[in-house]
Amino acid sequence: DAKTTQPPSMDCAEGRAANLPCNHSTISGNEYVYWYRQIHSQGPQYIIHGLKNNETNEMASLIITEDRKSSTLILPHATLRDTAVYYCIVRVGTSGNTPLVFGKGTRLSVIA
Amino acid sequence: GAVVSQHPSRVICKSGTSVKIECRSLDFQATTMFWYRQFPKQSLMLMATSNEGSKATYEQGVEKDKFLINHASLTLSTLTVTSAHPEDSSFYICSARRGGGAETQYFGPGTRLLVL
Numbered sequence: 001d002a003k004t005t006q007p008p009s010m011d012c013a014e015g016r017a018a019n020l021p022c023n024h025s026t027i028s029g030n031e032y033v034y035w036y037r038q039i040h041s042q043g044p045q046y047i048i049h050g051l052k053n054n055e056t057n058e059m060a061s062l063i064i065t066e067d068r069k070s071s072t073l074i075l076p077h078a079t080l081r082d083t084a085v086y087y088c089i090v091r092v093g094t095s096g097n098t099p100l101v102f103g104k105g106t107r108l109s110v111i112a
Numbered sequence: 113g114a115v116v117s118q119h120p121s122r123v124i125c126k127s128g129t130s131v132k133i134e135c136r137s138l139d140f141q142a143t144t145m146f147w148y149r150q151f152p153k154q155s156l157m158l159m160a161t162s163n164e165g166s167k168a169t170y171e172q173g174v175e176k177d178k179f180l181i182n183h184a185s186l187t188l189s190t191l192t193v194t195s196a197h198p199e200d201s202s203f204y205i206c207s208a209r210r211g212g213g214a215e216t217q218y219f220g221p222g223t224r225l226l227v228l
Contacts, residue, residue, distance in 0.1 A: 003222040034216075043205045043219035044156070087155075099146045100207070100217050
């Protein structure tokens, strides 16, 4: 079972920041937070991951609360191509064969 | 990011036939690959974990004799759907685990299977 809770859907105006929340209140000390997205009829795309510090890359920023029980994925300037289902997943980082377990995710619709 | 390919991208077959789907990691070696299945409007469901040189580990409810997995090299895993039936029609997605650090998983583009 997925260990995260996400809103089922969100809308965002094109050009504005999209802030996608995720609750993971039972996260363990050695579990990372991963974010993936899936555009319709494609395989999931890796976005970003983090353990406890905030992270930023060319796609997004990841803000993790100090108690690590929740996080927010930020797309700074959303475009129509960012419309997708976004999955927040927690998993032990150096886990060997432990796979990613997907929940239902958040369907983000970017509106012109 | 790392590249994972799948072939074919879509396949239509008759009921009772077998279909093989290939998953390749193009720019890294993957000791572990994973196979997922996704039905319309649903999330990805893990089917099995494929380890190079050893038997795959199947999730509960997934028939190992129906979904044959072979991971013969560090860059190739295959999923064979044997005696396919219409209820096997789905979107099949593989992923490969890239080692080092947080061991990110990278996903293939998926294979859409339609069994008539």
